[in-house]
Amino acid sequence: MKKVNIILFGIGNVGSTLINQLLSAKEQWEKNSGISVSIPVIANSTKALFNAEGISKNWQKDFEKSAENYNLEDILDFTKANDLEHLIAIDATASKEFVEIYIRLIQNGFNLVAANKVANTLSSDFYKEIRKELDYHGKHFFYETNVGAGLPIVQTIQGLYQSGEKVTKIRGVFSGSLSFIFNTFSENKENFSDVLEKAGKLGYTEPDAREDLSGNDVGRKLLILARELELNKEFQEVKIQSLIPEKLNGKTSAEEFQKRIGELDEIFTKHKTEQEQGNVLRYIGEIEVASASLEAKLISEPKNTALGQIKGADNIFEIYTESYGDQPLVIQGAGAGAAVTARGIAGDVLKLSQRLN
Numbered sequence: 001m002k003k004v005n006i007i008l009f010g011i012g013n014v015g016s017t018l019i020n021q022l023l024s025a026k027e028q029w030e031k032n033s034g035i036s037v038s039i040p041v042i043a044n045s046t047k048a049l050f051n052a053e054g055i056s057k058n059w060q061k062d063f064e065k066s067a068e069n070y071n072l073e074d075i076l077d078f079t080k081a082n083d084l085e086h087l088i089a090i091d092a093t094a095s096k097e098f099v100e101i102y103i104r105l106i107q108n109g110f111n112l113v114a115a116n117k118v119a120n121t122l123s124s125d126f127y128k129e130i131r132k133e134l135d136y137h138g139k140h141f142f143y144e145t146n147v148g149a150g151l152p153i154v155q156t157i158q159g160l161y162q163s164g165e166k167v168t169k170i171r172g173v174f175s176g177s178l179s180f181i182f183n184t185f186s187e188n189k190e191n192f193s194d195v196l197e198k199a200g201k202l203g204y205t206e207p208d209a210r211e212d213l214s215g216n217d218v219g220r221k222l223l224i225l226a227r228e229l230e231l232n233k234e235f236q237e238v239k240i241q242s243l244i245p246e247k248l249n250g251k252t253s254a255e256e257f258q259k260r261i262g263e264l265d266e267i268f269t270k271h272k273t274e275q276e277q278g279n280v281l282r283y284i285g286e287i288e289v290a291s292a293s294l295e296a297k298l299i300s301e302p303k304n305t306a307l308g309q310i311k312g313a314d315n316i317f318e319i320y321t322e323s324y325g326d327q328p329l330v331i332q333g334a335g336a337g338a339a340v341t342a343r344g345i346a347g348d349v350l351k352l353s354q355r356l357n
């Protein structure tokens with residue numbers, strides 16, 4: 001039996017669901033894949049719970065009772081002192097600061113799995129540096145949930161590109177939260193701000209919903225896929241239409257913004273009513289490979305098209321390639337939510353574990 005040790009950073013919406021999924025799937029993984037998963041460290045931004053034997057189903061109570069303040073050195077010392085092998089650090093934070101420690105983790109024997117999109121969307125120098133360190137230390141980095149949550153998007157694009165297929169365009173609804181918001185808002189007579197709040201409560205938005213509304217989260221996903229196609233782009237080069245009006249943009253804290261979200265209602269009601277009859281609002285992303293252009297924008301789409309018909313928090317990705325011609329390869333399904341995202345991370349952990357000797 002191969003034992004892998006998970007060090008989990010981020011025990012919020014996604015991270016806590018992941019722990020429960022991994023603990024429930026433990027026996028199945030042991031029986032079917034010969035992989036025994038242990039989670040010896042879980043951490044939020046300030047505290048960590050250490051248990052060399054792995055946390056149990058009572059982890060929430062144990063965390064409340066026994067978690068201690070920590071820094072990275074404490075975690076590195078702990079894994080070394082307990083001879084923990086086959087280390088996988090999972091980044092289930094949305095932190096811009098946390099990714100600064102990726103390189104040190106790799107240098108200290110960790111493989112990486114990330115739901116956090118930040119590391120793959122900083123400068124291309126940092127992107128290349130991570131991959132150089134991974135190669136040098138013989139470590140792996142999986143990040144399927146960076147795009148489409150649990151949907152197999154990153155692996156499909158990698159598979160097509162690596163097989164020599166020419167991907168010409170990717171177009172679709174890349175955001176689960178904006179999908180839910182516009183699907184619901186287009187169909188119902190609810191205020192935009194009420195639907196936005198609902199999306200947050202359902203766990204579809206980023207911890208700071210402004211990341212979704214600004215289009216930055218979609219912009220990051222576009223950049224991540226573009227880089228898989230070896231398009232040498234930077235985040236600043238992605239053309240992004242923000243849905244945050246000028247008067248709230250960059251001038252409000254998260255709390256102030258939350259208090260003023262009612263100001264969005266009039267703007268989006270106007271967008272909705274000014275459309276052609278039978279159209280719906282969709283926030284879409286587009287990668288045109290030949291021109292290396294990446295764009296995220298709000299459009300008004302006829303309801304009877306593939307993009308117009310999506311429901312719930314679905315994503316839809318139309319992948320145009322040379323072999324598929326005018327009829328794109330289409331991947332559709334839930335594009336946000338703790339359960340599907342955690343399952344996507346679990347899938348990455350399993351695949352990564354199978355590569356460890």
Ligand SMILES: NC(=O)C1=CN([C@@H]2O[C@H](COP(=O)(O)OP(=O)(O)OC[C@H]3O[C@@H](n4cnc5c(N)ncnc54)[C@H](OP(=O)(O)O)[C@@H]3O)[C@@H](O)[C@H]2O)C=CC1
Pocket residue numbers: 009010011012013014015043044045046092093094095097098115116117145146149176203204205206207335336337338341
């Ligand atoms: N929700 C979804 O559908 C999807 C989410 N994702 C990604 O998953 C990630 C997590 O999202 P979600 O679970 O909703 O976020 P939450 O806000 O619910 O949880 C974030 C967790 O990260 C912790 N954290 C923040 N900074 C640090 C740090 N520096 N070191 C260690 N832990 C830290 C927080 O701790 P504290 O409480 O102390 O701040 C908290 O436990 C995000 O990157 C998101 O983009 C990806 C695909 C889909």
Ligand SMILES: N[C@@H](CC=O)C(=O)O
Pocket residue numbers: 145146148149174175176177178204205206212217335336337
């Ligand atoms: N906020 C994101 C969650 C997944 O990345 C989204 O809405 O798509």
